[in-house]
Amino acid sequence: MRGFPFFLVCLAVAAAVFLAARLTNNGYVFFAGYVVLQYVVMAVGWNILGGYTGYVNFGTAGFFALGAYCTVALEKLVPLPLPVVMLAGGVVSGALGLGMGYLTLRLRGAFFSIATLAMAVVAQTFMVNWPFVGGSAGAFVIRPETAEYFGIDYIRYLFLLMLGLCVIVIAVARLIERSRLGDGFAAIRDDELAAEASGVPTLRLKLFATALSGMFLGMAGAPLPFYVTYLDPPSAFSLAYAVNTIAMPLIGGTASWPGPLIGAVLIATLQQVATVTISSAVNLLIVGLVLVGFVIAAPRGIIGWFGLDRRARAHPRRLAVGRT
Template structure:
């Protein structure tokens, strides 16, 4: 039971987890992440890997759109850049897969820098349109640069190998993807404890006074684009090792909207928001599918009848969030935390 929080140093006050319950919950969460592969069946492990990939990419988009205020609809295209880089390296170079993932991230970051250039002049919807244009240009490149991308038939990857073992099982991939994603999320959380993260938020909130404080708009916006697409590139690389086929249609434009929806549903400009949003967007359609499976004994052709309903329910859930919880799932968590903060002494 807690009656207050007292800290003795600035370091303690600036820690990521400041209270004991927070640290306990985090330890529990880490434990369950470690235990999961031994408890879950293959199907759920498949979903867990997909969630890890999507969390990494959504966290990246959240840095750009949620924290810096630059709306981007190019996240899937940046992922594709990472996926193609990783695919090409895996097939043509003997480099270890972790290095390939890093290279995927850096290639995507470079592309992100170029795509980010218009952001100095255009904002909001206009920037969103510019990133859509970039997505379609990249798609064109993937289809036509056949010597590297193998055109429409795409690249088929050999599995990643770690210490001589090929990573083919979902449980093996899980143990690679989850730590990588955890590191990336930790990096993002750290970023917003320092001058760089604060500069991003400053640009989002009021760019004129950011300039007066000595924040260079061009540099900072481009930096945000680069980090965000680096995250997308690494996520795309993981995606390539996961599905082992990369084609121009692997990362459709809808996938970019998926990430934008994820950070809106989860909570823009919060680390937790991108995580919750990506989990929600990945798992809820699956859960709805289970609902239909349960109904099948009662309604023999439930699947045929309700499949369209599933999409509608999913869409309604998103709209519901926009209306009733515009700050997203993260805000619900915060509210619950506040309620229990000094419970039962204060409500």
């Protein structure tokens, strides 16, 4: 299977990260590291739609929170193992993405962006008015001391799960980039009309990208209730998620998966440090300023500096000569 060696390399890197985190023997490393990994999943997942097809999703917080609320609801109905719950959250968010996309993707790109923002607020209003998942008062979720099968501390278990999700999302993103699907996405991004005219099934590809991207955002949100133990609508639907998730790929570079990965690790780590040392409002301000600075001054992001996006930028030629 193509991409399998890369998958193994990713697994090895992930194992090394986990071991390194264990070696520090510091609980806080796992606690802060979880957030960094969560942003890696969100940034790479967002980029499948935003970076590859060029459709900007502002509703990240909606997909993310939906995954989290899915966990809260399932926790009250039937207690399932967390990986299954994550999958369920992913399916729900993916379905939401599909529905959204179906409503708006036939329009110009800006309409899609505005509609995603609107969707997040509609979803938030529904959660506020739904007492079963806590309503506006919020919901408490009890975090077990240790994970059921692994017998390790639960925060470490969450860290491990998120690390696994990182491996999956990166492998999927790379697979897409190197497949016909990625070529189709790039064609949509570069010139949708020309792509449609050349026989690229644009609507179907866009729907696929929206659903897949939404699914990863939802899966990233699913473990959140166990991480924070208390979930209320304003914090789950926080605009900070949307800004961070857009800023990270744009800062790292949207053309290829290393971009969002680098951006997420950089910005999320910086934020974790700044939250502890300065204040959380100031660190959000920094993210906003860096985002605006990068889109103005460095449109290709950090990977553009090193030419890492060369392969992705060569797409139009590759399309012309067929698969290489």
